[in-house]
Amino acid sequence: MAITNTPQAIRGTQDIFGADAEAFAFVVETFERVRKLYRFRRAEMPVFEKTEVFARSIGETTDVVSKEMYSFEDRGGESLTLRPEFTAGIARAYLTNGWQQHAPLKLATHGPLFRYERPQKGRYRQFHQLDAEIIGAAEPQADVELLALADQLLKELGVADGVTLQLNTLGDADSRETWRAALVGYFRDVQSQLSEDSQERLEKNPLRILDSKDPRDRKFVADAPQIDDFLSSEAQDFFEAVTAGLDAAGVAYERNKALVRGLDYYRHTAFEFVTDRLGAQGTVLGGGRYDGLMESLGGPATPAVGWAAGIERLAMLVGERGDDRLELAIAAEHDQRIPEAIVLATQFRRAGFKVEIFISGSARKRYDKARRAEPAVLISLDLREGVRAHGLNLLDQHFERAGEAQAIFDSCQ
RNA sequence: GCGAUCGUAGCUCAGUUGGUUAGAGCGCCGGUUUGUGGUACCGGAGGUCGGGGGUUCAAGACCCCUCGAUCGCCCCA
Known part of the structure; x- marks a missing residue:
């Protein structure tokens, strides 16, 4: 670092x-x-x-x-x-x-x-x-x-x-107190055989001996007084x-x-x-x-x-929870079409679509980037030899809002 | 507070018993190919190897200290 x-x-x-x-x-x-x-x-x-x-x-x-x-x-x-x-x-x-x-x-x-x-x-x-x-x-x-x-x-x-x-x-309160006293009495009799930590606990927090992880304590815990006898x-x-x-x-x-x-x-x-x-x-x-x-x-x-x-x-x-699925990717493969990409994205987002636009970095690589984002629908806007070229590509055949997306796309052309 | 393990590009990691100018993949940036196409190829940026000290002709590697991370102990309201 x-x-x-x-x-x-x-x-x-x-x-x-x-x-x-x-x-x-x-x-x-x-x-x-x-x-x-x-x-x-x-x-x-x-x-x-x-x-x-x-x-x-x-x-x-x-x-x-x-x-x-x-x-x-x-x-x-x-x-x-x-x-x-x-x-x-x-x-x-x-x-x-x-x-x-x-x-x-x-x-x-x-x-x-x-x-x-x-x-x-x-x-x-x-x-x-x-x-x-x-x-x-x-x-x-x-x-x-x-x-x-x-x-x-x-x-x-x-x-x-x-x-x-x-x-x-x-x-x-009463049950708890008499139980506690019984536990202290019980563990005090075997105090020297307890772990160092539990000998300390005996003074500070005797109930905690019960969930000690130390095997030296555990064998005594098994026969320790139980709350049920004091309820x-x-x-x-x-x-x-x-x-x-x-x-x-x-x-x-x-x-x-x-x-x-x-x-x-x-x-x-x-x-x-x-x-x-x-x-x-x-x-x-x-x-x-x-x-x-x-x-x-x-x-x-x-x-x-x-x-x-x-x-x-x-x-x-x-466990793993992915981000929300990208529904629509819009790639402007030519800088002159960036404003249109923004207009489209706005329309789609207002209609409740999850949209991401790809308008930065190398123009010729934006389509690939958009594709790697795994959208349900991929829209490309290009300009080839001065001619506008664009298309809507349905990548997920099961996408429910495909028709709606197509309609919005068409209305913006 | 105590113990163990680990720190090398943005990320995941190589790096020989210590030996030239520290590498790969992914990602990023650019270029060439392709032109409804998740391609392939080429190039680039990015590291005082966590930091400091020591040993050595020579340290990413060995030793000490320190910082950080991870896991465990203690604690657990």
């Missing part, structure tokens, strides 16, 4: 183009279409908030906050942060705009998020997510509807094969209602008792749609119920459930 004086892109950011950009757009368009089927309402939020919004939502202690957020001071000395997730900002908007009046509120949004992380497959510092939330709904049917939306989205994207929904419950009857009923609803909605799932959330405000349902086709970053869509979040932001107790899905990861799964 002879680029010595050109600034480079920020690490972990990406310039998306061509087939990748088409796949990206396909994911977003499909989401927009499907969320309307479930009557989720569109919302737009700022990409930055007071740091407090995320710090209080995510928890001041975690190194997530201290190390992995893009925070900066504005000119007034206030600490701001580029949003690392949607949920906190949505919760803040819900509280500050009085959206309680719309409860239960089904919201959908999508856009860029920022996390200061080491980039790897399916992980970027600026990445993009789809997001769906139901706020102010305590009933398990909300979880079911949200999961049905996710399930239909993945099916309509054509990525459902090889993606499985893993489902778990974390119980209510209150209410929590049990709730989870059963969710699974019954999923069955009714025809949403397939797998119970994964090791699926956990690190933050305390998560209650009951936790879920991830996972694939084995994306290396170490297999989660393609994840979420859960976060009944405790609104209070940590100073609002009234408000039940809520939501999920987010990585657009880049989904785009990788949907």
